[in-house]
Amino acid sequence: MLRITNTLTGKKEEFIPITPGEVRIYVCGPTVYNFVHLGNSRPAITFDAFRRYLEYRGYRVILAQNFTDIDDKIIIKANEEGVDALEIAERYIVQYWKDSLALGIRPANFHPRTTHFVDEIIEFIQDLIDKGFAYVVDGDVYFNVSEFKNYGELSHRKLEDMIAGARIEPGEKKKSPEDFALWKAAKEGEPFWNSPWGPGRPGWHIECSVMSTCILGETFDIHAGGADLIFPHHENEKAQSEARHGKTFARYWMHNGMMRLAGSKMSKSLGNFITIKDAVKKYGKDAIRLFIFSKHYRSPIDYSEEMLAENLRAVKRVNAILRDFEKSEGDKPLFSKKTPFVKEQIERFIEALDDDFNTPKAVALMFDLINKMGETKNRNRKLEIYHLIRNEFGPVLGILEKDEEVSANIDGLVKLLIEIRAEFKKDKNYEKADQIRDRLNELGIKLMDTPEGTKYTF
Ligand SMILES: [Zn+2]
Known part of the structure; x- marks a missing residue:
């Protein structure tokens, strides 16, 4: 029985999909305006492996992950370079694919882009206005938080506290500080689309509500992303979607912890980031993935060169053992899941990952097995372990594969x-x-x- 921690309830819950045998997942993707740092790869690697695990457990998975290809940061970068905002987006989407390939992240089934969904976004916003959840001020459209009674449910915050913590930025025309923009009127020199409220562009949160429901349906199984997105991004996505459709948006919310550098969050704005390109060059994808799987996905993880180097040494050692075996025995296809030993290992592996995707436990099992492989003289046992690592467990975590x-x-x-x-x-x-x-x-x-x-x- 697969159990996952649902941020919405704060509890570890049995996972029951809407349609038996099928899982529909939406993961918030990157805003494409710069080289991506290693910290950004954590949700992508985590949910890539989670998806592989669901498939291993027999589910058909439909995964959507967006590209935010219009945003303040993209526009600023475009203006700095004197090029079109879409040119910036295209450039860093290409970079995203290079990074993903290098990290062994499989493409999602859908990679929607904000600018391809502007008509649907306008329709969605108009419906919110018609239903009384949004209002127009001088070409801007805002979501009226006080109209949505479950606001704060996901991030477990009280509306009064949010009001106290929110501000109206200069230039914003919203009625109340906790309201947020659905549509931003075009400013001088910004790209824009025509809308019933005048020229402008979508706010950040609305795009994910629109793209996820267009692709996966008004209610889908799992919404995932980094814990830094719980508030306000996911809280807002949920409010917009549930206000419009009058039904549950995502049934389970999964959030990965942040990657930190010397105790602070690794981020572009703090300037303390290491690019994926450099990290892959130095450590290789398996060591990076192992490093990420060595911590439970919900816990923060501290970026550590020593830990990455240690994981690289471990990967080399394991591969040397597996390669030696290949040389001496060949990789005989003598693999049967029926032997009691193999069955027991598979059960342990599933038990670990069924328990809120406990990758540290699954990884520990793999290393235990490798140690056994080195110690035992029993050739059949070696062969069993070889296949368990290379062909059974490795592909689930996207590591130690033969290719x-x-x-x-x-x-x-x-x-x-x-x-x-x-x-x-x-x-x-x-x-x-x-x-x-x-x-x-x-x-x-x-x-x-x-x-x-x-x-x-x-
Ligand atoms: Zn999102």
């Missing part, structure tokens, strides 16, 4: 051929050197001679 080892070997082989070719060139044997280049080219591996040496791409 990666193979591609690492290909890297080594291409480099070896480049070295041999360089020697042929040195000996002025251009015919043989060209032969290597041409044959690699036929295999789809392109060599490029640059001042820094020969490089290659697949």
